[in-house]
Amino acid sequence: MKRILHLALILILLSSCRTDSEKKPKALPYFGNYDIVFSETNGVQSIDTVFPKIPAFSYLNQDSVMITSKSMKGKVWIANFFFTSCPSICPPMISQMKRLNILTQDLASEVQFMSFSIDPKTDQPHVLKTYIKNNGIQTKNWYFFTGDEAKTHRLGVSHFMVHADKDPMAAGGFAHSDGMVLVDKEGYVRGVYRGTQTQEVDNLNKDLRKLLEIEYGVKSKH
DSSP, X not given: OHHHHHHHHHHHXXXXXXXXXXXXXXXXXOOSOOEEEEEEETTEEEEEEEOOBOOOOEEEOTTSOXXXXXXXXXXXXXXXXXXXXXXXXXXHHHHHHHHHHHHTGGGTTTEEEEEEESOTTTOOHHHHHHHHHHTTOOOTTEEXXXXXXXXXXXXXXXXXXXXXXXXXXXXXXXXXXXEEEEEOTTSBEEEEEETTOHHHHHHHHHHHHHHHHHHHOOOOOO
């Protein structure tokens, strides 16, 4: 009998397992290594699943303006990691990012695009600005960031779940993945997509719209 009661208690606790963000309608899964937090309120025990948030950061953008993550709060983010001299996956990835930015202009006030340079020693603001011009990119809601190299690599790997590191054997001297990352307004990663593949980027477009409509009540025009 005691064993049955114990199992019932476990089931009750597990049924309460959720984050604050999960209390509202859930459009997409949460990504990252989560923690299990036990708590008790008014004698009622519960287990909460706590997913990691993107930590605070600040970077210079292409206009030499310091931009903080706090200043972009209230928007859904779409991020990738690149460098301007990359001879391999960056050109097609940036091309797909540009296409997605155009496809989502009806949501420009709700979405912030950001591209983090993993080679900031080379990619100073004026270099980023030239790169933007040469690639015909409109930056209405798109920042190109440059800052501390080691911190950027850690930010990519540990929080955005995108590999980025120096590698003398890789083309251009840096190895990184082609991930495009979807981050909700609370700072949780809600999707990682292959940024060099058209179908994956189309899926990101669909998921972005689903996230905004279901969780934030923003209906898109498409």
